[in-house]
Each structure stands twice: as C-alpha cells, then as structure tokens.
Amino acid sequence: MELTAVIVAVTTGEPRILTVDDGKALPSGPFELGHRSLQIGLRSWVERQTHHPLGYLEQLYTFADRDRVQQGGQGRAISISYLALTRENSGSGAHQPQWRGWYRYFPWEDWRSGTPSLIEGAVAPQLRAWTRAAADPAARSERKRRVELAFGFSGQRWNEDLVLQRYELLYEAGLIPEAGHRKAVEPVVPGQPMVHDHRRILATGIARLRAKIKYRPVFFELMPKSFTLLQLQRLVEALAGQRLHKQNFRRLIEQQRLVEETGEVCTDTGGRPAKLVRFRRDVMLEREIAGSKLPLSRSA
Amino acid sequence: MELTAVIVAVTTGEPRILTVDDGKALPSGPFELGHRSLQIGLRSWVERQTHHPLGYLEQLYTFADRDRVQQGGQGRAISISYLALTRENSGSGAHQPQWRGWYRYFPWEDWRSGTPSLIEGAVAPQLRAWTRAAADPAARSERKRRVELAFGFSGQRWNEDLVLQRYELLYEAGLIPEAGHRKAVEPVVPGQPMVHDHRRILATGIARLRAKIKYRPVFFELMPKSFTLLQLQRLVEALAGQRLHKQNFRRLIEQQRLVEETGEVCTDTGGRPAKLVRFRRDVMLEREIAGSKLPLSRSA
DNA sequence: GATGCATATACGCACAGTGAGTATAAGATA
C-alpha cells in the first residue's frame, strides 16, 4: 500500500507542486507509520517536507487496478492519493524535493493569456485525427462529442474543471507518452511526463482543487497572513488557469465578508497603494451551510 | 483489502440501501476478483445481486486507520467504499441481501414532513448537554458553533448535505452506539446501528449523493424508463429529505431540457392525468460543462 | 350529468446574483 501526495503551493503567480526525482514523480512511499490514521501520518510528513503548517488535506482517489503490479507480486498494489495545500518554503539541501509549476505538466490548461497556442497547434489537429480514425461512424461521433465537450471546440466555453477528462482523452488518443503506445514515431502533445500514473493523479488533484475553490474558500490556505485583493485574485487565476473580472472578484470576496482590513497598505503595487487584508477564519465555517440548487420549499 | 458498497435504490418514495446480516451491515467483502479494475469487478458483482444494470458507480472513500484491525494482524486493514445507484428488484431466496430504508439508520435526516420530532425530543437536548460538558469555555463555544452549524439550531436553514458532519458530531458526543463509550447507561439517539463503521460509510454515501444531485442529474439512474414529473420530484425529495417547490421543480427540469414527453399519460395519479416523460440521455453529457461560480472575464 | 376534489400545468412578480462596463481616487514617475 502506497500513498501519493499532490502538494500545492502558489508562488509568484505560479501554482506549483512538490516533486521528487527531478520533477518526474510525485512524493510517495509506503507510509506504514505509527500514526493512528493515514491522514495524520501524511500531514506530519508533509509538514516536515515543507516546513509549513499544512492548511488543507483531502483524499483524492484510490487506485487498485491489476495493472499496478506490486513489488513482490502478491495481490494488487493499492495507491491512495491525497491533495494538500500549503505554502512554499525553500527547503535547502541537495536531496530536497523540488517545486515545479504544474502547467509544465499540463500546458494546455493555462488560459490566463488567452487560448494556449499549442491547442490549435498540436492538441486540436491530433484529436481531430484521432476522431477520424475511429472504427465506425458511431464511435467517430462519440469521440467527436467527447472531444468537443472536454476541450470546448465548437463554441462552448472552456470548462477549467475538466482537467482529468481532458488528460484521459489525450491518453486514450495515444498523445501522452505514459500511455506507452507501440508506434515509435507517435506524435505526442507537449507536457512533461511523469512516472507511472502520477500525471493522472496530478490531473485529479488539479481538477478537484479547481472545483473546490468555487464553493469553498480553500485558497486562503495558500496565501500569506496579509495580502491585497489583487494578489488573491492572481492566485485564484493561477489555480483556475483563467483570467477573472477584477471588479466582480472584489465584490464576490467582499459580499461574502471573507476578509477584513488590517489597516495597513501595500505601496509596492505600482499604482495607488492597495489596502492589506487578512482572511476571516470564522467565515470559513459559516460558508459551509451555503446554498442548495434544489428548488426547496420553505413554507409547505 | 476490502470493498464496501452503498447501493441505493428508491422504491415507493423511500430511499433504500442493500444490506446484509439483517440490516446490520453493508454488502462488503474481499474482492480479489480477476477483473482489470476494482470498478469493473464491483459493477458485475452488484449487477448479479440486484439483477439490474448498474447506472452509476462512484468511489467514496478509503479508510485505512490503525483501529481497523486486519484479520491475521499484519498491517492495516484497508477498506475502499463505493456508491452505486440502481433500481430495486426483489431478488427472491432466503439468503438474498435485503433492501432497507436509509432513514431507519438516520431518522433525523428525514425532513419531508417537517422537523423530525426526535430532533427536539432527543438530539437537541443531548447535544446541548454535550456542549455544556466541554472542559473549558473555548471548547464549549467551539462545540456550540459546530452543533449550530450542522443542525441549523439558531435560525440557519437545515443543510441536507451535512449528513456526515452530523453523524460525526453525534458520534463524538457519545450518542451513537457504535462509538462504544464506556458508560453503560449512556443515552443514545434513535437510529439503527451497524457493524464497524458501516453507518459512517452510509452517511458518506448519502452526503455525496445529496450533494451530487444538485449539479448532475444522477437521479435518473434511479427512475424507470418513463415517469411523471411528480414521481421524479418525489424521488429527489426522498433523497434530499426535503420537500421541494413543485412549480419550481418542473421549471428547473424543463428549462434544462432534461426530459422529453413520451406522448402517453399516466391516469392513476388521482387527479388530472400527468404526461409521461423520459430522460434525454444526451443532455447528461452536455450538463457537464455547466457553470462556474468564479467571476470569469470573457473579454479581457 | 352537475359538482366538487385532486392533481397537472401555465404564468407573473419580486428580488438576488452575476457579467460587464464606466467613472473616480490615489500613489509613483518623468
């Protein structure tokens, strides 16, 4: 049994993850520690690695497929993955794990400066070729539908949450080196590979985080104690891979009363100094009871 | 390694789960089947049990705590739990698993006929006593806050999604028999216990399902081929444990174009016959790209 | 067969949330 962790921090506007083996793997290992629960063991392990208190920890998924061969060969290898949010702290030393920007692994996921050029340059044509290569018309239209849905070709908006679906489509289409397709000259989509299914686990983590920030303000775990609203916006944009509307972002944060002013200002913003704010920890919990999208009946 | 499944069906307006051991346990077992993935193995196993195709299957959570002692004593016992949606089919035979209404295990979760009486009768007073029994004022106010949040005392709306939080609070307060608190005469809250942590797994499943129906129409997996809108509403109400506003529910379903008319009507409704509708499978996939709650910037 | 009952279906209205734009404030810098 093995744990794998997607440990996220955002530094200088870039979302990064903690990696080992020169960026080719996520930190993982057999965590047969003496702790009462996996969660607690993982938490202390991550805190030793990052020298930062771990704000948020969440289980992602458990893989236990037969392809995952266990060392020793008896039974299935089980891999439990976690998502953790923290802040980067340059742990020195040669054998320290390293922080890497996550868009290096998924360059097609960063839409902050508009549509990434590799979408039209590499992804779209190769996915279209894969679509055409389907065996029968039914499979072809099914592929077409999935591609259009996940990548927003044909007009739909790009949905930043579908990270995993997009990765799996590319994988299925043989455009991901990890798929290990036979053809030697197989063209692949840019993006650094990882060992085993680590890039898939990372995609799961990014997708989960992107979905989560919409209904729970977990992003505060990634911020310093005090910050400006623009810094917060840049962080959310970094995670979502999308530009946000500045005025509306402020309104959202303010009307939810997520922050309070510290009284100080930050003058190194270039223009008018911005007020520094801090996160109101107490609302984190209030937010929990938020809304439902069911048409509830209060009276009857 | 063990799999545990929360298998849900809704019959005659009651959400039910497949149980074994006279309702005291969820179906589970060491699934060392020859299948490629756990998912596939579990799917075929459930389909054999229910004689129905399994519409929806989702991993819930993996427990691997030290308290869970493995038979044989080596290492942790790992338990992977799944949520499955299907339709009930009375499998005959004496040793067949049995369907049980899930509110038998969580009577405080059914608000369809107003606030359950056991909330004011048993839950609230005992939770208040537990709150008062905290060691210091800080712990007391923390308990108070958590209780008010989860159970909506002090004015907030009842949030039907917080099934797990409520169960864990009651557990922590010693009001759940499974907690195995020392005191022999410990008063407990009504609700049938289960073996091990099965009731906790069930709570996880209910919570996940209640959250899911808000942004993905999974409830169609639980319906027959054709149905009336009121039947669909009753099913959603059964899952959510809440009454819904009829006109708004219809509007919601219609404007999302989730169903189409079959042309037939159902006359055994009592009053004016209702049109029969069927689910439009194709929108299931469109729905995926739905909305984001981030203040996106489309132009800039 | 007229009447009432029960359910289905249609429509209207108020209000909150949200996408998007314009305008003003306040510091830095040439």
Place this chain on the structure above:
DNA sequence: TATCTTATACTCACTGTGCGTATATGCATC
C-alpha cells in the same frame, strides 16, 4: 504638472430562483 498605473466605487442589464395565483383536466360522488 502631466501622465501612468493600480485601487476602488458605482451602474446597468439580464438571468436565476423563490413563491404565489390562476387555469386545465381527469375522477368520484351524489
């Protein structure tokens, strides 16, 4: 001082949603 840059305030339109009223259409009953 003029200009640039960023911060902050305000407006407006549109949509989603909670909730109520009105109408349609079958059935049971007298």
